[in-house]
């Protein structure tokens with residue numbers, strides 16, 4: 001399965017709680033222990049086992065474009081070329 005990760009711009013986040021509901025890996029949480037500069041509990045990534053697939057559903061659902069997705073690039077497969 002593809003590997004990925006995300007970066008959440010916590011200062012832009014308005015704490016709408018949408019992205020945690022759509023992540024298939026359940027690795028986005030709301031940071032209930034702190035507030036950002038706007039006074040919201042922002043979303044945060046909690047992925048200690050690196051299970052993010054880079055599917056980007058979280059980024060697509062975010063109404064404020066707070067989430068950047070990074071995906072692992074794979075080297076192209078070498079294929080045998082018949083002589």
Ligand code: SF4
Pocket residue numbers: 004005006022023024025026027028051052053054055056057058059069
């Ligand atoms: S890219 Fe996919 S797996 Fe990774 S945090 Fe976003 S929704 Fe979850």
Ligand code: SF4
Pocket residue numbers: 008012013014015016017018019020042043061062063064065066067
């Ligand atoms: S969808 Fe966007 S604005 Fe809403 S909690 Fe997630 S990062 Fe924050």
